[in-house]
Amino acid sequence: MNATRRRLAVLTASVLIISGAATFAHAADVVIAGPGGLAQEAQRKALFEPAAKALGWTFEEDTSQSWTEARAQVDAGAVSWDIISLSMGEVQLAVDAGVIIKLPPDIVDRKDFVPGSVNDYCVGNGVYSTVVAFSTKKYGNDGPKSMEDFWDVKKFPGKRGLFRSPRGNLEAAVLALGHTPSEVYDFLSTEEGKKAAFEKIAELKPHAIWWDSGAQATQLVKDGEVDMIYGWNGRLQAAIDDGAPFKINFKDGLLESDCYAVVNGGPHTDNAIKFIKEISKPEYIKDLPKYIPYGGANLKAYAQYDEKTLSRLTSSPENAKQQYPANVDFWGKNGTTLSEAFDNMLLSK
Incomplete structure (x- = not known):
């Protein structure tokens, strides 16, 4: 929008x-x-x-x-x-x-x-995460293991599902550029970093289906309209529980509450x-x-949770240690400006 x-x-x-x-x-x-x-x-x-x-x-x-x-x-x-x-x-x-x-x-x-x-x-x-899930029907168990893989359309051809928002996507783009999670917000705090992250997101525009709601993300996975998706773990797990042949990778997930x-x-x-x-x-x-x-x-x-329950929770100790927390102060200061820049990026050729 x-x-x-x-x-x-x-x-x-x-x-x-x-x-x-x-x-x-x-x-x-x-x-x-x-x-x-x-x-x-x-x-x-x-x-x-x-x-x-x-x-x-x-x-x-x-x-x-x-x-x-x-x-x-x-x-x-x-x-x-x-x-x-x-x-x-x-x-x-x-x-x-x-x-x-x-x-x-x-x-x-x-x-x-x-x-x-x-x-x-x-x-x-x-507590939820924005994580990558991939089609096991298309990639088997050898799907993308990192954000660099998610951006690699030659190694992993196929449609990507991405939320129509800068939040999460900018962080993911920084990881795809080769930076570590601990470097994400320092990088995005510079004008050069923001520019590089937006340019990285723009690379996926020909390969992206942009979703606007959690329900839409779930449906994209269930219908097989995307081969991999960067989305909210609960919505993706719901599709998997309904039989979608997808697997969640918690590595590089963005933890939020x-x-x-x-x-x-x-x-x-x-x-x-x-x-x-x-x-x-x-x-x-x-x-x-x-x-x-x-x-x-x-x-x-x-x-009170058993191991099966913990394995599904993005906030369980095992899954949380593979992820990094969102910086809410960064988005509080930059959210409006970055949303406008994101819209402009999508509309540009």
């Missing part, structure tokens, strides 16, 4: 959000805007429903694909959401815009959580804080992998 279309989409969403505010504002004890799709379905079953039952509450759900949708509500003074799910990279943007509030320091014990998954404004819910924040001016702020505290407990978090192959941010849940 180019910059103009994105702005129009946000404007349209703003009208819908504001007009629907009365619907949600007083219909339940807490209103949650989640990421939609399989992730929100898993959170509903593992977290929302049992936590609401324990509290004796009712809840309503909506979906959100960007923090700017909550901003539209806040700016209009018509807030219908209490809790919003964000990526950690969006948090500072939402803070700077006055969209979310500071949480009580004792809402969770941070030492129990994946490092970097909790801050003053957001509490981690799920989503988190829950409280929307400024929501109808049930106190309830929202209490609900986040409740759903962040390990007795709920431990059940997430029953519904989606994402581990929760609360590490106390991991002691």
Whole structure:
């Protein structure tokens, strides 16, 4: 989606959000805007429903694909959401815009959580990775083993699936240029580095199918429309579980976490804080992998998993050590500019 279309989409969403505010504002004890799709379905079953039952509450759900949708509500003074799910990279943007509030320091014990998954404004819910998966039908078990392989269209001919966003793709391009994970963000902090990374991504344009949602990524794999894909591990695993002949390679995966924040001016702020505290407990978090192959941010849940479960979780110790964490500060500072540059790169010849 180019910059103009994105702005129009946000404007349209703003009208819908504001007009629907009365619907949600007083219909339940807490209103949650989640990421939609399989992730929100898993959170509903593992977290929302049992936590609401324990509290004796009712809840309503909506979906959100960007923090700017909550901003539209806040700016209009018509807030219908209490809790919003964000990526950690969006948090500072939402803070700077006055969209979310500071949480009580004792809402969770941070030492129990994946490092970097909790801050003053957001509490981690799920840990996921952007990883490479490849067709075993096309490549057998000798598919791409690194980002350099993913970019090597001579050694590994075929269609690549890539998310229509700079986030993740820029980091992957730096690895494909031969840099180590520890060098990625230093390299991207220079203008020369950004330029080189965009040029590297542009090399794949003739070989790429760009996907816009997790559901689309899953379908591309299931339908065999791509031979390899760089995408969210839970969506790729869902396709594999449905019979797609693909294999995930966790090496060079980009580790990230989503988190829950409280929307400024929501109808049930106190309830929202209490609900986040409740759903962040390990007795709920431990059940997430029953519904989606994402581990929760609360590490106390991991002691209860067997080896089979751990092998599927991107955040398990064995898989996590092959990956590197996303730098949310980098994206907080550069996200808007890089998104515009990415759109321009896709539109250029």
